[in-house]
Amino acid sequence: MISDVALTIFIIAIAAILSFIIVSLRRGNARLIHKLYFILAAGLMIWLAALIGIRLTDPNNMDMMFIWDSITYLGGPFGTAWMVLISLVFVKGLDHLPGRYLLFLIPPAIVNILVWTNPLHHLIYQVFDIDSSKIVFGPLMFVSGAVSYCYLASAVAIMIRFAVKSSSKLYMRQGFLFAIGALIPLVVNMMATFKIGSLGIEATPLAFTATIILHGFAIFYFHMLDIKPLAMQRVLDRLSDCYLVISDTGLVVNFNWQFQEVFGKKYGIQENTFLQDSVQVEDADTKSTFYNLTSSIETCRETMANISYEQSVFLRQDGELVKKYFMVEITPLLVEENKLGGFLAFFKDVTKVKESMQRLQDSQTKLMEQERLASLGQMVGGIAHNLKTPIMSVSGSMIAVENLVEECQRSLGDPEVTPEDYREIYQEIDEWVNKVREACSYMSEIITAVKGQAVNMSRSETEAFAVSDAMKRVALLLRHELVGSGCKLEIKNSISQDVILQGDINSMVQVVNNLVTNAVDAEKGMGGGVISILLEKTGEEFLIKVKDTGAGVPEDVKKKLFKQMITSKGAMGNGLGIYISNSVIKAKFNGRMWMEDNPEGGAIFGIAIPLQYVSFAEFQKRGDAE
Structure with a gap:
């Protein structure tokens, strides 16, 4: 019979479960996994209530005892099915229960029908009694038990597998806690079925009570039902990028669906096979991709540092061969005591980025061409x-x-x-x-x-040219504009040597032309003046300065110079000149541009080129060009 201690535990458990369900329902926003847990808990309450009924019923009233015992089957067999469904929903991160999952409820439903109709066929109990030592089970009781064991074992296996494969400590603890909760009634049920030890009728529901307690601990301590746990594989499969996990011996451990579609099928890469043995295709593209990957992994092994490189791959899309670009990063995976455990290869699809950069470059080239023509x-x-x-x-x-x-x-x-x-x-x-x-x-x-x-x-052509030749062209091209505006151009070289640059002389002429033209515009409002081109050298850079004594540059324009197309000329300017000039100096001369106020009034625009890209030659010193 059920002891007084067990009866007390049952009453407390029912009160606790009922309170938990009421509080949780009042909070609202119950997800699928919440609802399944509530059903499992409600089934346990029914089971415990039936056992309390057995405790309070006259032991000689076997008909009523049989009814109470039959009610307990609403909690037992169905409880194992709900545990399987909870484990699947937890691992797969489901929001809606697929119809096929309801098939798990068919065996416990059949068992309940057989239990209630047992007096007609005695397939569950040949002899029914409250004393377990006097019970004689029918042939289908062992089948029913086997189904329940399979359900419990499946729930345990699903959660343990998830916990082992999960890289999240939170999910790992949740999975193991859930697995232990399912393992307890599995062991107790097997002992009761095979009559191992002296277990009363209360043993199995007490085991399920421990399950509910452990799951409740997971809820409140690990927030298992508050976080909507998702299977890590499902999350990774939804990534648009590819990843590949390789052991330190070169064994392919894991990869996501995207990697399988892009690389796995094309190169024959499979899990639990060595990368060296996986590649089946021998075309040039495959050899290049495979060599880059394996050599980068070896470099990563030697340096124990992240290795990055760009990889182009030809893929077939809609019947056409398309070139894709990936930024590949190889990361060493370290385990205890910084021991190498393997490698993570992450393939970031940068095709769209490359295309955007090309469009940006084309647009910039077009802007430069427009400025040149203007x-x-x-x-x-x-x-x-x-x-x-x-x-x-x-x-x-x-x-x-x-x-x-x-x-x-x-x-x-x-x-x-x-x-x-x-x-x-x-x-x-x-x-x-x-x-x-x-x-x-x-x-x-x-x-x-x-x-x-x-x-x-x-x-444009890249070749060595003398800066003096470039300045001479500037003076020739702008001579009429200078004379017409009442300005005078002075070119002063304080280096006493001719400066040789590697690049396109026409690009340099265009940039300096633009700076001098801006200086002329600034001087016009002042009635003309002297515009100076100064050639200087510091410890690290060669400088070309264009100095005027005009009105200067407004403060609001200074902040945006070189960063965007902006002008201080109103409708007379489009802001292309300085912006494009800065781009030209960066791209073709590895230099930079800057602007500062002229202490004498006006502005100084400068070009700085690192000395590593500059050489010097002796020349016959000439006077200032005007």
């Missing part, structure tokens, strides 16, 4: 004027030469014309020819400068 358009008028003067000089020189030639022809045979007279005519012709040569040289320099600026920016 700058060239502004210089056309001045260039035409610059060419007009030497052309007129050539024309005048040719007229003078023609007159001298005619004079020589008329003097032929004239006895009054002496050889000395002819020498004088030849000398004058030579002087006019020199003037033509100088004018042609000047025009050639202008044409060279203009031709350089007319070249598409995307076709």
Whole structure:
């Protein structure tokens, strides 16, 4: 019979379970796993209430005893089914119970039907009694017990497997606590069925009471039902990126679904196989990918540090071969005492990032081209004027030469014309020819400068050039604009050596042109002035400074210079110049740009290039260019 101690425990357990369910339901927002737990707890309450009924019923009233015993089966067999469902919902993170899971409830439902109809067939009890030593089980009782054992064992196995594979200590503790709670009634049930030891009718429900207590401890201490635990594999499978876990011996331990779709199927990589033996395809793309991965793993093993590299892979999508880019990071997995346990290879898909960068680069190139054309358009008028003067000089020189030639022809045979007279005519012709040569040289320099600026920016050539040549082109291209604005350009080299840069001279000319043009605009409002280009050297950098004495740069514009397209010229400017110039200096000369106030008034815009990209050469020192 049920002892007084057991009766007291049953009453306390029912009160505690009922209070817990009421409090939890009042909180609301019950998830699926909450509801299943409440059903399990309610089944245990029914079971315990039936046992209390057995305790309070006359032992000789076997009909009533049989009814109470039959009621207990609403808690026992169904309880094991609910435990399996709870474990599956917990591990898989389900919000809705799939219909197929309800099949787990069919065996306990059949058992309950057989129990209630036992007097008709005696398949559950051949002899029924409250004293377990007098009970004779029918053939289906062992089948019913086997099903319950399978359910309990499955619940234990599911939770232990989840706990072992989980990388979260929280989930690991939750899983083991749940498994222990399911293991207790499994052991007690087996002992009762096979009559191991002297166990009363209260033994099994007491074991389930321990289960409810352990699960309740998990709820309040580990917040198992408050966190909505998700299976780690499910979370990782939803990642858009790939991961691969490899042991220190090269055994493929685990990977997510995304890795399987991108690399696993293509290269034949499978779990529990060595990476070296997994790769089946021998094309060049596969060899490159596999070599990079294995060599990076070995480097990671030797250095015990993270290794990163970029990997391109050709994948077939919608029947077409598509090139994908991945940023791969190999991380060593350290266990106790910093011992190497394996490696985590994480494949971050950066294809869209690469495409965005390419679009950004294309847009920037287009902006640079627009700025170049705009700058060239502004210089056309001045260039035409610059060419007009030497052309007129050539024309005048040719007229003078023609007159001298005619004079020589008329003097032929004239006895009054002496050889000395002819020498004088030849000398004058030579002087006019020199003037033509100088004018042609000047025009050639202008044409060279203009031709350089007319070249598409995307076709710029990288070669060594002298900064003095670049400054000479600037002076030629902006001569008319400087004269028209009443400004004077001074180029001062304080280094006493010619500076040689590696890059595109046309790009440097465009940048300095832009800075000087801005300085001219600033000086216009002041009635003109002197604009200085200063060539200097510090301990680490070569500097090109463009200094003016204009109105300066407003404070609100200073904060945004070089960071975005902004202008202080109002409708007369678009803000492209400085922004693009800074990009050109960074990309093509590994340098930087800055701006500071001129102590004498105005502004100083500077270009700084590290000395490691600069060389110096001796040259014949020339005066300042104007």
